[in-house]
Amino acid sequence: MSGGGTEVVPLDLARMFLGDFSPLFLAEIALRTVLIFGWLLLLLRWMGKRGLAQLSPLELAIVIGLGSAAGDPMFYPEVPLAHAMLVLALVVGMQRLLAWLVIRSEVVETFVEGAPVELVRDGVMSLAALERSNLSREDLFERLRVAGVRQLGEVQRAYFEQDGNLSVFVCPQDAPPGLPVVPPWDLEPPPLVTGKGCESLACLGCGTVRRGEGQLPSPCPHCGGTAWTPATTDPLGGGAGRGGESRLGLGGALGGSPGTAPG
Template identity: 70%
Template structure:
């Protein structure tokens, strides 16, 4: 016995490590507990619907966390009654079904639970404040656009950060103007930077928001976001002539298929 009256722990005691202080027959009870809780979880998840099993909204993610927390302990703790855990799990799923019903019937509840889509790009120009609201950086946006075959922002008519966390983009088509280059990734090959006051001939794009400017003299600060850095605008950063066809017109990547704005305003 230790000084505090509790049993002294013997290091590397295999019986303690593998069985603890319960009889070996309790292993069969764990098999029964785990099987019962697993089947109960499968039944409850089936009730939540197919969407809950495929693509999780914030509400459904909270439900999954709650289910996992409530289902784990009764599987192997002998002092946790199974009926108590099953009732807890049933209540969690019941609340989920109630909230799902309210989300469908009440737009205010839907907005509070699932949020609203955020417009990140309009006519080739990013909205830095929208990026901040969506908790995305410029690099995050560029990564998602590259996955859809976008080479420069001028190709994008609209880009929305959806409620489920996906990005939906609508392209301008073959007549897209020049814009801020998205490829190569800036971490690997940053574009040339032109500071305010530099003299440059040709169209430039703001490195912060993508606003286009054809300077008549020294470069000013960006009129849209006050950024002091520009880069030459481009129609095809990779220079292979493939910047406006193929896969860009086919997809919205994570957000779904092509939409009605596919030829968007130029």
């Protein structure tokens, strides 16, 4: 029996492929598929790289589109096979077209895939870039800790990549002091400096390091913050100084390869 109470005739090829619709209805399905796929792609781009994890907007749109189009005709006799086959072919065709355009057009690639965002330069965070990437300071610190970073002075560059991963380039030699990212601040907040006596201070807002010079350099010249903590070369003690580059995503490290920061 079908959902409307009408008896279903098994192996009725006309019903299986076209249902009770006019063949012209296939043109409407094609238009609906193109519009919904484009709207889905726009929404996924608006959702941002953090929400997409390790899938690009185009890849996630393909997964959603193919899954939705392939599921219903497998179970519901009211859904004609020709309609689902047309939707599947259109989704794959649009993916092939967009992939071709991405290779040949920088504008299309930036729109579909996004662009890398520099989050840290020479131990100082870009608060505007973090906000634009929909990341909090704690999100950045978590990813840096997974990469083995203990304090921001070790980081020459950190890029939030198009696929939602973080690429970290650290100092190849002994790192200058910086804002500690370990232990996690939720477990052990960094001490606030309220008086004199610290040689190097790190801004709690962006990580800018300034010498104490007998007084607190408030406000921070980079972000305007007024909270400072002692800058350190190794908050956990022991030797510091590493070289290399690593890439990690929301789930953890994805591997690493040697490298140095660009000039």
